[in-house]
Amino acid sequence: MSYPNNIRRDPPNVEPNNQDVFVWSLYLLGGADRDVVVEDVCLKCYEIAPARFSWRTHPEYPDGIKGLKALSVAERKSHIGLVIRPNKFTCRLTIEGIRWIESYKSIFESIYSKANVTASKNTNLHERKRFELKNSLAWQKFMQDSATLEISDVATALQCSAASPISVWTARVNELRRTGDLLSDQEILEFSNLVEMKFLRGNKLS
Helix, strand or coil: CCCCCCCCCCCCCCCCCHHHHHHHHHHHCCCCCCCEEHHHHHHHHHHHCCCCCECCCCCCCECHHHHHHHHHHHHHHHCCCCEEEEECCEEEECHHHHHHHHHCHHHHHHHHCCCCCCCCCCHHHHHHHHHHHHCCHHHHHHHHHHHHCCHHHHHHHCCCCCCCCHHHHHHHHHHHHHHHHHCCCHHHHHHHHHHHHHHHCCCCCC
């Protein structure tokens, strides 16, 4: 898997922008913590900016094609590295996407929201993820001697398999990073980085 070296760092546009609307809509629908159906994001885009995401001849109807185009441009050109698609039906924010949104949240709120938006921080969910990880064989090996960590150990801890698509593995690692960020758990962040370097960037996955 190749990793983008041109991840979006610039702030969002000061004027409404379709790609910004899509990424913001994904965040509002919980895309920081779960996979979101693409069509749901398109509907949210229409709710936020109906003039931009409606049919030209029937502005009372949402135009899903415009939402899909915004996603495609965001992925390939304007917001590289911020959105991942675990499959063709869903999408979610990468850890870089979460950090980008939350760094510029006040800008998004001032342009697209009538009220401030609270960041998604379901700590109970992330506490459970931390508990499950730290009671796994993979975690024991990581703490004792990370060199002994095998792909099957990590797959079990991440609730996938060695044969899972790279997109699934990337999503699982991003979920761990989100947990580490929200719980300020440096060990989980280090574990996430190790898994990425050893198995994802190390080309151990097909």
